[in-house]
Amino acid sequence: MRKAFILLLLSIWVSSCKAQDEPTEFSQEALADSFTDQDGNNITFSQILETYKGKQIVIDIWASWxxxxxxxxxxxxxLQQNNKDTxxxxxxxxxxxxxxKKGIEKYKLKGEHYYMKSGWKGDFxxxxxxxxxxxxxxxxxxSKIMVFRAIKVDDNKLETTLEI
Structure with a gap:
């Protein structure tokens, strides 16, 4: 009886520790978060995504420091060279x-650029x-999120998704 109870508790614990599924769409709060474009205009993340609707997008969150x-x-x-349509x-x-802006110029980053005004603590x-x-x-x-969490450019999930 005691073993059965311990097994029951263990199975409940294991099922509650199961990794959560990664989201496939952005939350309304994330979509409403405000960014700045290179001309100094405010733009929501939703508007940013709308600009590139119908295209595959790689989002790179970075800082020059x-x-x-x-x-x-x-x-x-x-990766950009190998995925010219992305x-x-x-x-x-x-x-x-x-x-x-100095970082974009210094590192000669080609692509679309936005500043995360709300930083680490914002809704996005x-x-x-x-x-x-x-x-x-x-x-x-x-507009479906295919890779939610990659911290290296050569992450297998990133490379595999872009090959599809």
Missing amino acids: CKDCILSMPKIKQ VFLFLSLDKNNKAW ATFLDLDWIPRYIVVDKT
Whole structure:
């Protein structure tokens, strides 16, 4: 009887510890979060996605002060070369607009650029459970999130999804 009870408790615990499924769409809060484009205009994440509707998107969350972000840039540039029809959307967590724009120029980043005004604590970052950068997300042509959490450009999920 005691063994059966322990097994029951163990099975309940194991099922409650099961990893949560990763989301396939952005929350309403994340979509409503406000970003800044390179011209200084405010734009919601929803509007950003709408701009690239019907295209595959790689989202790269980065900052010019982030060593791992800088070290990954040659690989992200190679990924761009290998996926010319994919939109590369760079979302910056720099401390301010000046540092963000200087980083784009310094590292010669080609792609679409937006500044995350709400930073690490905003609705977009909270939805992502953002705890590390760089962070890569892939959104398919139907706006479905295909890769939710990748922290390396050569992550197998990222490469496999882009090959499809």
